[in-house]
Amino acid sequence: MTTTHETPMAAACRLATSAIRRGYVPEALHAYTDRAGHPLYWRIRAKHPDTGAKWIRPMKRDGATFVLGEPSTDDSSDGKPLYRLHELVARVDETVLVTEGEHKADKLAALGLLVTTSGAADSAAKADWQPLAGRDVLVWPDNDEAGQRYAAAVVTALASLGCKVRVLDVSALALAPKGDAADWLTIHPTASAADVLALPWQERPGIAQEGADPGASTLRPSLPDSKAPTVREARDTPPNTCRYGGGRFELAETGVSFIGTDKDGNEKAPQWVCSPLGVIAKTRDARSGEWGRLLEWFDDDDVRHQWPMPLELLEGDGVDVRRELARLGLHIATSRAARDLLAAYVKVWPVQKRARCVERLGWHGGVYAMPAGTIGDAGELVVFQNAHAIEPALTTAGTLADSRDSVAALAAGNSRLVFAVSVAFAGTLADIVGEDSGGFHIRGKSSSGKSTALKAAASVWGEPAAYVRVWRATANGLEGLAALHNDSLLILDELSQCDPREAGEAAYLLANGQGKARAARNGTARASQRWRLLFLSAGEESLSALMARAGRKVNAGQEIRLADFDADAGAGMGAFEQLHGESTPAALALAVKDAAARSHGAVGIAWLHRIVDDRARLAAFIADGVRQFVDEVVPRGAAGQVERVARRFALVAVAGELTAHYGLTGWAIGESERAAKACFASWLDGFGGIGNREERAVLDQVRAFFEAHGASRFEDMAATEDQRIINRAGFHRTRPDGVREYLVLPEAFKAEVCKGLDAKAAETLLVAKGWIEPGGPRTDEGKAKTAQNGFKGARWLELRELRKLIGAHLRDQRDALKRASD
Secondary structure (H helix, E strand, O other): OOOOOOOOOHHHHHHHHHHHHHHOOEEEEEEEEEOOOOEEEEEEEEEEEOOOOOEEEEEEEEEEEEEEEEOOOOOOOOEEOOOHHHHHHHHHOOOOOEEHHHHHHHHHOOOOOOOOOOOOEEEOEEOOOOOHHHOEEEEEEOOHHHHHHHHHHHHHHOOOOOOEEEEEEEHOOOOOOOOOOOHHHHHHOOOOOOHHHOOOOEEOOOOOOOOOOOOOOOOOOOOOOOOOOHHHOOOOOOOEEEEEEEEEEEEEOOOOEEEEEEOOOEEOOEEEEOOEEEEEEEOOOOOOOOOEEEEEEEEEOEEEEEEEEEEEHHOOOOHHHHHHHHHHOOOEEEOOOHHHHHHHHHHHOOOOOOOEEEEEEEEOEEEEEEEOOOOOOOOOEEEEOOOOOOOOOOEEEOOOOHHHHHHHHHHHOOOOHHHHHHHHHHHHOOHHOOOOEEEEEOOOOOOOOOHHHHHHHHHOOOHHHOOOOEEEHHHHHHHHHHHHOOOEEEEEOHHHOOOOHHHHHHHHHHHOOOOOOEEEEOOEEEEOOEEOOOOEEEOOHHHHHHHHHHOOOOOOOHHHHEEEEEEEOOOOEEEOOOOOOOHHHHHHHHHHHHHHHHHHHHHHHHHHHHHHHHHHHHHHHHHHHHHHHHHHOOOOOOHHHHHHHHHHHHHHHHHHHHHHHHHOOOOOOHHHHHHHHHHHHHEEEEEEEEOOOHHHHHHHHHHHHHHHHHOOOOOOOOOOOOOOOOOOOEEEOOOOOOEEEEEOOOHHOOOOOOOOHHHHHHHHHHHHOOOOOOOOOOOOEEEEOOOOOOOOOOOOEEEEOOOHHHOOOOHHHHHHHHHHOO
C-alpha cells in the first residue's frame, strides 16, 4: 500500500507505469488547486517521443493513497475548478489569458502572465468560469478546428459573466496546422508578456444557428479572413432544413429561404424569407401555458438578440411579430408571400429544446433571471419575456477592476456616495431574507451632489444616463418600471417633477410591491404585477414638502416607505467629505460621473454570481447583520416605525460590507456600515424623534390649534361683561394656581381640533398622553377631563350634551358650564 508519504510526482510515475512501458515519457504534473492554493487533484501529462501521441490522466488522493480519477463533484458545484485558481483569486486586477491545456498555460505563465485553462478541448462546458466574472479575458485557441470550438465554448461560458472577451487571430501568427501557444513561444524565444498582449486579439461574434444549445449563448468567435462554420461543421446536429407544404425551409448563413416545387414536382428557385433566424427552444410559463418560441438573431452590428415570442401572435396576420423582429435588426423580405412564410417557418421548424418563460427579472427560486440569460442552475433554460414597453437598461462597459478602481474608489470616504452604491447591491438581498420593498430619498439643494450619488449607484447595473429614470410618470408607467427592476434597484430623479397630488400614492405603489388589479379582455381578473425592490430618489424637497404645495397631507406610512435624509454630509462640501485629490467638490462630481459612464455593469454581474453561489449561506448572515445594525442605531423605546426604517438601512449596510468581502468595491471592512449609520442618523433627525409618527402628528396638530387660537376663540368664563368672540371654539378659565383651563365645544373639537384625524383615536391618544384627564362618572352636564402636560396643565371639558344646555342667553350657558366643571 502506498501512503501519503509518497510524493505526487512519484505517485504519477507509478500510475503511468503502463504508458511508460509503451514508450511514453512523463513531461509534467499539473496541480489543480482550490482558492487557497491547496491541491484538489493533478493531471499527469506524458508524450511519446516517436509518434507525438499524448497520455493525459487525472490523479487524486483516495484516503492514504493516490489513484487515477478526479474528485467527485456534488450537486451544488458549478463545475470543475480552473487551472491555477489560487492565482486568479489573488490577482483580480489583471487580464486573464485562457489557453487549451495546462502545458501552454504554464509556458505563458512563465512570462509573468496570468493564465488559466479548463483543460482539454472539450472541457470548457464542464468548468466553473465564475472566478473570471467581470474581467478582461483573452482566449488563445490552437490553430485547428478543435481550437476554434474550444474558443467558442469559452466565449459562450463567459457571455453572461460580464467579461470583456477577445480571441486571438491565430491565422495571423503563421503557425503550422495544429500550432499552439507553445509552438509560437518556441519560434519567438525572446518574447515577453508585452509581446503576447500586443498580438492581434479581436472580439468578433459569429451567427446564431439552429441546433445550438439554448442554455448557452451562440456567440462564437470567427477567425478573420475565414468562413464561419456552418451548422453541420460546427455541431453534430440534424440537417438545417424543414419540410413544409411540398417544399422545404433552409437555414443558412445567408438567411432563411423556402424552396418550393412546381406542379411537375420540380424545385423552384429559393425564395429568401429573412436574415438568419434561429428557433432554438419551445417556451412556456410555470403553469405550462403561454406557449411560444425562443427566437435568436444578430443585427448588422453583430449584437445578439433573443425574443421569447408568444405563439398567439402568429394567429393573426403576424404583423406584430414582424414589427418586433424588424425593430431589433432582423431583415425581412418585402414581398407579401415571403413575409407570410416567416410565420410558417417559426411555427413548423422542428425544435425539441424547452425553455421556461418568466415575465419579471430577478429571483426565481435559486436562480436569477437577467435579460440575456439566467445566473444559476434552474435545471432548464429560463428566459425573460418582456411584457412591458420598457427596455431594461442593463449594459456593461469596462471591467470589474475598472469599476472598482474608479467609481468605488472615488466613493470611498463619502458616506452619501458609499450608501447610494450600497443600495444598488442591496435590492438583490431583500428576497433572501424576506425584507419588504422601500425607498430612500436624498434631499438637498441644487448642485449638492445628489445626482452624482444616483449616477454612482446606477453604474453598478448599467449606463447611468439610461438607467436613471425620472419621477414624472403615470401610475401604469411606474408599475412597469417597478416590475422591470424587480429584485434590484430602481432610481428616480427629480421628485419635484412628480405631480404633488400623486406623489404620495406613487411612494405607496412602489413600496407595496403590487400594481393595480385590472380586468382581462374576457372580464376576468388579470393577475396584477408584483415586485420587490429598493428604489433610490433625489430632489430638492422632501415628499411631505412636495405634497404640502398641493395642500395634501403626508401620511406616516408614506414617509416610512420613502426614507428621506439630507444630501449634506456636514463637511461643508455638500454630499462629499473627501475629494480624493480633486480640487473642488464640483471636480469630484464630474470625475465620478465620467468614471460611471466609462465603467458600469460588470460589477453588478459579478455581484450576482457571488450571491447566487452563496444564497443558501447568506440568509443567516444577512439576518444577523441586520439585527446587529438595528440594535446599535435604534434608541431604546423607539417606535416600530423607526425600527422598520432602520432594517432597510441595515440591509444596505450589509450589502456594502459583502461587496467589500467579495473584493468588488475595494472598500475597507466597515466602510458601508459607517455610511449607512450616518445616513440613518440624518433620517432620524429629520423624522423628528423616536416616537410613532402618527401620534406625534396628532399632538402637533392639537398643540398648533391652541397656539393659534387659545387667546382669540375661547371666552373667559369669569368675565363680568359680554365678550365679542368670533367663531367661538369654547371657553377658558384660570385656576387659583394660574394655570389656564380650556373647555372645548364638542363640534369644534371634532371638526377643528381633530380636523383630518380620527377624533375617537385622537381622544384616546390625548388621554393616554395625559393631555386630557378622564373625569368622574358620566352626568347630564358633561364629562370633565384634565390635562397633565402640553398646555401647562390645561383642563378641557368635552360637553357631549352641550346642545341641551345652550339657551338663548350666553350668561346662562356660562353658568351651566361652571356648574358642570365644579
